[in-house]
Amino acid sequence: MADALPLRIFLASPGDLPDERASVRACVDEHNARCRGESNVTYEIVGWERARGTARRPQEAINELIGESHFLVALFKGSWGSESGGPWGYTSGSEEELFTGLLELGRTEQPMRDVWVAFLKHPAPAERIVKLREQMSRHHAMMYESIADMRDLKTKLTERLEAWKALAGSKIPRHVDLLPSSGKDVLRAANLRLRGEKLIDLGQAEAGRANLREAAAMGGPAEHLAYARSMARYGELNEAYAATQRAIEHFISAASHLHSPLAAEAFAAQAGVLRRQGRDVDAIGRLDQALTLLDENDAYAQKVRCRILDDLGLAHQRIGELELARRAFQKALDARRSSEDHLNVCQSLVNLARLEVGVGDLETAASHADEVVSTLRGTPPSALHANAEVLAAQVRLRQGRPDEGVPYAERALSLNRQIASRRGEAISLLLLAQCCRAAGMGRKAGEHARACLEVNRAMGNKEGEQRAQWLLDQLDE
Template identity: 30%
Template sequence: MTRELSGRSIFLASPGGLEVERQSVRDTVVAFNENYALNDDVVFIVKGWEPLARGVGNPQSLINPEIVECDFMILLLGDYWGSAPSTDGPYSSGTEEEFHKALALLASDDAAMRDLLVVFKVLEPDRMRDPGPQLTRVLSFRNQLESTKQLFYGTFDSQASLKELVERSLRKWKIPLKPREPVQIDLSNGSPIVDVASNLSTSELVENATQKAAAGLVTQAELTFSLAVKDREPQALNEFANFMRRTGRLESALELNRELLSSPAILTSVEAQDIAYRVNSLANIGLIERKKGNLNASVKYLTEAVKTADLSQTPVPEELAYSLDNLGFTWSQLGDLEQSRSAFERSKAVRISLAQGTESAQSLVNMGRLSIRSHDFEQAASDFDAAIALLDPDRDSLLLANALSGKGKALFESRALDEAVTVLTRALEVNLALGNSDGASIAHGLIARAHLEKGDVAEAATHAAATAAESEASGNLTGAATGLWVLAQVDHANGEAKSAIDRFGQAIDLAQRANNNGLLLAIKASRARL
């Protein structure tokens, strides 16, 4: 039977030195065509500079017309910026020229270009410490994108994470095409990278990097952390691992935590601080496994973290409570509310022994989340209110954001939609100020669902798209699934049945990969209702 296919071309831009990654992108597109796109009469075609660079004349003059014909661009960057395409042009590399060509096409009224994905390869700290002019230019470009906040970029630290980034864009690019609208992207107000004082101690560098991360200066924080871990001191490795986890570089975070756990000095020490590092690393591995959807592995590592803390001759209560918190979350996601409650109750007892308001607030947040799982939304809201009352907005902003998001969800589930949006908007503001992509994704997703319930489809679509974008930044499969789920319902409300069916399927696939059965059932139920 004859079929008409919608051919959509992608220009794959990058300087030299990324041959393996370029092939990985091509392989991902081929597999996506076979497994998903062709089922919807769509085929993606990857174009690149390889055959054109061998042509007669200036290679860039041959490449640019190819970009004009493309619908999308994927730009890969590692530690090399490239050489200037000409001696008298405005661009310092062919890749830079290709990027600006894509921006001009996106802004044009009648061009084919619809979207642009920029991805950066995560580099070893040793390479970051001595960047040289080529890598410095790459990092300056990344910082420019970050500071202007007009174009999201992704980072990858494995072939698997590169594949995931490309697949996410392909899923977005596969849906039925809507009338094209020009997009203006202005990067002229990008901030420069601020040099770090070379005479700072390791602890000062860690503090400096942590402050930059909290301010959302991710590129500068990573550069500072690369200086801090030069001597492989446990404090620096631990904080760098936390940073990499929070920013979605999960394989890098795992590697750093495993380095800490394999250190003979840390393994054999009976000092409280070294035991605390062991417990924290095990707990973080468990958290990462949960984030990747590996719930049984998450339970394994978190249980080991708790046992390690219990066996310590010197108490490490903060790390024990942290491990119990995360063990409770994982049991909750597995649907075992009894095990979850047991972990949370024990964590609460440990926190009471610390006699700190913030610690008590964390336990209230834990119990509030458990009450939501038990459908006791009134009790959940009460728990979250009690937690919020204990917190200092300036000192406890991350926990405050979690408590606000929890209360917003309890209100949403109680169908107090206007109040939910008000509380969740405050949670979103706090998370954005912290640069917390996971938290921002959760808040955007709940706001989107509330607007959808209220019948405000346009607002729901805006927040659902933001959910997907923030989830990409942190590698959060649950957040990505939530965003697609809401967008599917938006498509249905707008009469776009084919796109809605496609997005429901993508959301179900991601929820399954996240092992989030509650979300999976909710998506399937809403699809059935529609």
């Protein structure tokens, strides 16, 4: 294995198992000592005590630690534990940790490779423990172990550690069919969301949106926001707004903590829809309030804060408040450079480049745009990638080099079609028509302008229709 760092095992259990937790840690230490010099696969145990301090719901920080782990061991004996206060209605922290691990298991890009559940012998286990075990047995949802005593725990865990060596170098995503005690089908909803987003990325927009729609019908805030983003990109702004409102209602009703990154993202997503509806002043107020929900000292919250600062800067820029826009963009860029978030540094550079275009500093704008395009070339298609290509084409058009802008606009059009962004498609078509017109390719310019008109009509975007029609009129003259 290329990476010789220890593989992380998150240890989840209710509070009645201190001796068993100690036994698991000792077993892992013994395994590492026994294999030293024979194998470069070692393990380290992490648990709730390793979670970073945060002002938000503690379980969220614990869940992020699970997201950084390669394996999860869940132990149940007599006690089920106390409620964690999450949006899915989990009835214990250990249950939420188990299902968070199962969610991570199904995500290709996450390190989680396997989840091992062990039921330790107890004369009267909690009813929910009995039901979980019965469900796993009845539906064959996943393998679990029955543990007789401490010696049995050590023997079976050692066998598991040996088996996990084969999973050290690669990951095969697995989707598990299991219901939490709340009865909400969290795993199916999340899997539909992931499948829908991937289908859209692969250019299967209709199938992807169908999956996201079903996920939102049974899911929570994350599923509502994923559906809202897809509908906003497609130009269905009323449906997108309604989906963001359903996400917000989780926090209004106190089903989830209001001061949390997910709540901030829900309000920011609604502000994004308001921006697309031309209600930038309303969006600015919503975004400013969303920032107050975040703890600036929390690493994950800082990422969400930067995304909101991006949107805030764009809203200020649209109404001409350029200094406020620059301030928001620069705050996000500074934070991203500090945390070495290289991909999202590109987002900040795109935003600042657009600002420079607005004030006429085309040389600086071109420098930012070229850096972003060269960084993102060869990466999977994304909205950021498409926006960078649009920006590079716009700068060349303004510099009087429209023929050089055409290839960038063509790539932007292809990317936006692949990620099913009709708004991005309309922008790319208009830009492509403008570049072709300026480069003396009138026939192609007309084709792109007519296509732009049709896309904007389908979205009900009157402003976009007017721009496309104006360009067609100019071409006719």
